[in-house]
Amino acid sequence: MDVRSQVSMVFHLDKCIGCHTCSIACKNVWTDRKGTEYMWWNNVETKPGTGYPTRWEDQDKYAGGWTRRRDGKIELKSTGKGKIVFNIFHNPHMPSMDDYYEPWTYDYQNLFNAPEGPDQPTARPISMITGEHIDVESGPNWDDDLGGSPVYAKNDPNLEGLSDIEREQLMAIERLVFFYFPRICNHCLNPACVAACPSGAIYKRGEDGIVLIDQKRCRAWRACVSACPYKKSYYNWHSGKSEKCILCFPRLETGQAPACFHSCVGRIRYLGVLLYDASRIEEIAKLPDEELIDAQRSMILDPHDPDVIAAARKNGVHVSVIESAQISPVYKFVKEWKVALPPHIEYRTLPNLFYVPPMSPVMAASNGATVNHVSSDFFHDIDDSRVPLQFLANLLAGGQTGKVRYALRKQRAVRLYRRAETVGDVSKEDAAQALKDADTSVDEVEAIYKLTSLCRFEDRFVIPPMHREEAIEMIDDPHERKAAAGFGFMESPKRGA
C-alpha cells in the first residue's frame, strides 16, 4: 500500500445555474495575458452540446486519453515512443484555432472617433491575434443554453447509443432539456498529459497531486494538448509554452479555495483531500470499462482506518493532511454516498473531479391535446427523467446507467424525505420506501441534505495545510530564499529553451 494524498473536487451539477462566474474569476486571475486569450482553464458547457473545444469528447478525432490494447495493456492514443518520431514535425491530432475560436475584442475607439455619418458608429469585432476586423464565427460557449442546437447539441458525442426517438424528444417542445457542465483540469491520477510530454515538463505534485507544467522545461511540443482527453492543456502562442489549470495552488497554499470554487454562486463546488493507494493506479487503469468506476472507488482509502493512517504517515503524509482527509466532503460524496461520478472514466486517466449528476426538470404531462405544465408527480421515477439516463451515463459513468440511476435515486430519496419532513405532502411511508429503494438511511439522507443545501464555506472547502515551509526546506534554505527572492518573475516564461 502506497498511500498518498490528493486534492480532489466534486461539482454538484444539480446546483449549477450556468452563470459562468467561475470562468470569469479564473480568467481574471490567470488567463488575461497575451497568448492566453483563448484559454479557459475553467469553462461551463451546456449539455447536450459540443462544448469547448468543439466536440472535445470525440476521441476518434482528438485522440486524447488512453486506449486499452487487446493484450490488456494501455497506451496513449495520440502519441508514443514510436509514433512521436514520425510526428516530430507535425502533431496530427492538434486542434486548430477554429476548433477553439479566434479570440476577439471590439473596436471601441470607433464609437468615439468615427467621422460624422448617417448612422450610429458601431464597435466591430477585432481579432485579438491578428488585430484585423473579423466575423465572429465561434466562441468559448457558443452553444450556451442550446444556442445553435441543430449544429451543436445534435452532435454531442454523449448521444451515442440513444434511439432516434430519444434524440428527437431531447429537442421536442415541452420536453426540451439541458443542464450545465462546468469543467476544470481533473488533476488525474493517471494523467495522459504527463505521460505524453517529451520534455518531462509536466509533473504531479507529490504532496497534493496537483498537475503542473514547468514553464522552464516546456519545449512547446504540445503533446499534452493532444494527449489530454479533456482538452484542458492549452498552448500559449505568445510565450511558446503550454499552460493549464493550476488549481490555484498559490491560493491553496495560503488556505484559500481556488478562484472558481470561491466565486461559485450556486455553491456547487466542493474540495477536499482523498487518500488513495498509488500502487494500484496501473492495475486499475488497465481494467475493462465497466469495472473502472468501482475500481477507482476502491482505490480511495478510508482515512479513519488505522492501517491507512499508519501507511500514510510512513509515506510522509502530514498528520494535519490526514485529519483534513477525514472530514473531506469529496470522500463523502464519492466513497460513502456514491453519488458523485467521474467524467468519462473510459479515457482511463482516473480523474479527481467528480460530478453529482443533475436531477431533471419536472416532466410535463400531456392530456390529450392539452399539455399540463404542472405535473402531479413532482418526483417522477428516475427512469422517466427528461435527460435520458444513457446520456448521463455516457458522460459520467462510462456508459453504465446503473451508476447514474443509483446516484439519482439517492438524490430523489433526499427530496422525498425532506418534503415529508417539512411540507408534509409526501407521506412518511412513501419517503421511507424511497429511502429503501435508494439504498440509504435517514442519517445518510440528512447528511447529504446538510452538505448539499446548508453547507458553509468550511464544509465545502476542506483545504489541507500545504506545509510549504517543510516542502521548501527540502530544496532551499528558507532564510536564504527569502532574502534572494524579489517581487515578480525571477525568470519570466519565454519562448525557447
Next chain:
Amino acid sequence: MKRGFRRRLPGVLVLLLTCSVHAQDPAEYFKQNCVSCHTIGGGRLTGPDLQNVSERQDAEWLVRFISNPKAMIDSGDPYALELLDQSRGVVMPTPQNITPAFARELVALIQEESAKEESQFRGLQISDAPFTAMDIARGKAVFEGRVKLTNGGPACVSCHNTAGLGGLEGGRLGPDLTLVFERLEGRKGLAAWLLNPATVTMQSVFSEQPLQQDEILPLVAYFEDRSKKSAIAPANTASFRFFLLGLFGVIVALALFDILWKKRLRSVRRTQVLDAANEVLHGR
C-alpha cells in the same frame, strides 16, 4: 662535430637550391604538360609533332618560344605565325613554372627522344578503321559509369552530358561533350586529351587515377559516334524535365502524406457547421 657541419653547410644549401629550381624530371614534366597537344613521332595533334624539331629551328628560338609562346606570336615572328595558322588559331599556353634553363632541358629531351626508334611520347595510336557497334556500346557504358573505371576515376556522366543519354541526362558541371570529337580534331587529339587531360579541373580529378587505354578507345568511339549523329549540341531540355519531375514528386509526396496521416485531426467545428447547413439546404 659542430665544426664539420658548418663546413659542409654551403654545399647543403647549394644542393637544396638546385633541388627546388629543378624539382622536376623533364620527361615527367613533358608527360604532364605537353602530351595532350604534342607527340614525338606520333603525328600532329593540336600542336605539331615534335620529332626532329631542332632541325626546323635552332635551340635558342625553341627556348624563347617555349618560355613565352604568346610573346613570340605577338612579336610577329614568321615561323611562330605559321605555327599558329597550322594549329588553326590555338595559341600554345605558357608552360607552368618554365625557366630558360628548364626549357633548354626540354629541348634536349625532345632531341634525345627524336633519335629513338619509338619514343615514349609517341602517343596513343588509333587506326583509322571504323569502330564497331560493340566499341560504341562499351564507350557509352564507360561514359555512363555502368562500367567502372579501372583506376577508380569518376564516371564522365557525373559532370558531362552528351546527346541521346535520355532520362535525366548527364551532369552540367562540365561542358557538353556531344561535339567534343570535332572540337579536339578527331581520334588522335581526343585520345591524347583523354590520356592526359589538359585543364586544371580534369587534371585534379584524373592525374592520380588516369584513364586506361582500353577505356580511352571505346570512349573515342562513342564520342565519334555522338558527333556524327548530331550536328549540333542538344538544347538544354533537362531543366524543364527536372521541374516536371519535381512537381510530380511533390504531388506523390503530398498524396503519400495524406494517406499516411489519414487519421489526422481535420477541422471539427467548421465541418460540423457546414454539414448542418447542408442538411437544411438539401434536406438530407
